[in-house]
Amino acid sequence: MLRSPQIKELRKSGKLQEALTMAAEDLTNLPEDRFAKSNIGWVYYEYLKKYVQEENVIKFSEILYHLTELSLPETDKMLPDNIAWQTGKIIFKEVKKQYIDYTVLYKIIEDCMTMHFTKPSDGYSFLLKAFHKVLKPNSHKYIELINWWNLDNLQEADKNKDVLPNGKEVMSVAEQVLTAYFKAKVPVGNEPIDKEKVFESVAELDKAIEEYPKYLYLVYFKVKMLLAINEKDRLLESFLPFAQKKSGEFWVWDNLSEILEDEEDKVTCLCKAVLSSERTENMTSNVHLKLAKYFLSMNMFPEAKWEVLKIVDIKNAESRRIPVDVLLLQNQSWFTETESAENNYKFYQNHAENSVELLFPDKQTEYIFITNVNENNGMINFTKENDQLGFFNKERNRLRFPIREGDIIKVKFDIFSENAPSKIIVAKKDSQETLLQRNFKMVVGDIRITDKGFGFIDDVFVAPHIISKHNYAHGQQINGKAIRTFNKKKEQFGWTLL
Incomplete structure (x- = not known):
């Protein structure tokens, strides 16, 4: 007969060894009895709590293994659900230590993966957070973890961003896990690639992208997978929305250089990658190597040598090994016979100038003609080639170059409107002969100044501030430039002196 009340009393009073001895005797007599297993299981659980408090991960692992030997019924989830919380607690304690015994932690995780938990549940999610901390660096084990845990068990709470005590938001558990999982599935190194498995991963990724459209990095991993098997069809279409949102990251441009086919576009992307790597220069060796090979193909040996030396500097700064490809370049005759360029930054700037257009x-x-610049509020009015009128705010569109009346700007609009500020995504000063001839002319003639302070040179309007600025006098001959502007009151175009 089981002594369940006595075992429970001993356990509750902290007499764990006595409780364990009694429960073990009962289990020996009734090895298949579910209640005998439950009795000793709860004693083991108290030991787990004890070793969490003591931060004794080895003893914790030993007890956890004894629990797995019980082979508890799949329907008995109360004990495993409680074990999940204690397991998560001790793992979080261990990963904060300077020395981490991964062998023990791997064993704990393997043993937990034989148990039956309530799914989904808070405890099961807590277990995932803990296991994520341990297995994230190990791609093979991380994939095994997610295949076991099953991402369909993510709860709504797992999808909410965490808020740190200082108020800073960090990735949600779901985003962290999905990011680590699909990163682990990207083919790397020289291992043989199974195309069918990669396509399966891409299909899985597409489903995740549809379910979690705000998790931008999922698209990045899709790109890496398809590049690994040289499948570029529709790749650009998938990657561009992501690249547009992350255009300040060097690796976005590095990846775009691999997707695009045109050689000059590739170089543009690589130059933009270098210019976008101010905070991550230590990660750009591969970009510099690609540029070195490009310069060599163009017989630009001083520039190529500078790229090679840059890689060496980056690696030496962190005491890291020089890549074999770089060592091979250093041993070639051109390298020893060439004096390095001072740097390649002017080349980068010139070639990256139009990089945003690639996105x-x-x-x-389109080309627009600037008709008015309001220095006070930053609003700029323009005319399009078809005489449509519009305006935009210079600061909100982050246009850093000076803009004056009479300038022609080559643009790409994200949003064009005649009634609200337009949004510009690409802008560059340019020239366009047809637009210039229609909207610009030279003026020679005598000025007529009215009593109201404005004037005319034939049909050209002269604003009061222009008269005041140049101290024009009535009847004075003027030789100047005029632009075509729209008169809202008359609802027609006219000419205005600059």
Whole structure:
């Protein structure tokens, strides 16, 4: 007969060894009895709590193994659900230590994966958070973890961003796990690639992207997978929305350089990658190596040597091994016979100038003629080639170059409106002969100044501030430039002196 009340009393009073001895005797007599297993299981659980408090991970692992030997019924989830919390607690304690015994932690995780938990549940999610901390660096084990845990068990709470005590938001558990999981599935190194498995991973990724559209990095991993098997069809279409949102990251441009086919576009992307790597220069060796090979193909040996030396500097700064490809370049005759360029930054700047245009291939390039610049509020009025009128705010569109009345700007609009500020995604000073001839002319003639302070040179309007600025006098001959502007009151175009 089981002594369940006595075992429970001993356990509750902290007499764990006596409780364990009694429960073990009962289990020996009734080895298949579910209640005998439950009795000793709860004693083991008290030991787990004890070793969590003592931070004794080895003893914790030993007890956990004894629990797995019980082979508890799949329907008995109360004990495993409680074990989940204690397991998570001790793992979080261990990963904060300077020395981490991964062998023991791996064993704990393997043993937990034989148990039956309530799914989904808070305890099961807590277990995932803990296991994520341990297995994230190990791609093979991380994939095994997620296949066992099953991402369908994510709860709504797992999808909410965590808020740190200082108020800073960090990735939700779901985003962290999905990011680590699909990163682990990207083919790396020289291992043989199973195309069918990669396509299966891409299909799985597409489902995740549809379910979690705000998790931008999922698209990045899709790109890496398809690049690994040289499948570029529709890749650009998938990657561009992500790249547009992350255009300040060097690796976005590095990846785009691999997707695009045009050689000059590739170089543009690589140059933009370097210019976007101010905070992550230590990660750009591969970009510099690609540029070195490009310069060599163009017989630009001083520039190529500078790229190679840059890689060496990056690696030496962190006491890291020089890549074999770089060592091979250093041993070639051109390297020893060439004096290095001072640097390649001017080349980068010149070639990256139009890089943003590559992110918006479907947006039409247009030319606009600047008709008015309000220095006080930053609003700028313009005329399009078809005489449509519009305006935009210079600061909100982050246009850093000076803009003056009479300038012609080559643009790509994200949003164009005649009644609200337009949004510009690409802008560059340019020239366009047809637009210039229609909206600009030279003026020679005598000025007529009215009593109200404004004037005319034939049909050209002269604003009071222009008269005041140049101290024009009535009847004075003026030789100047005029632009075509729209008169809202008369609802027609006219000419205004600059």
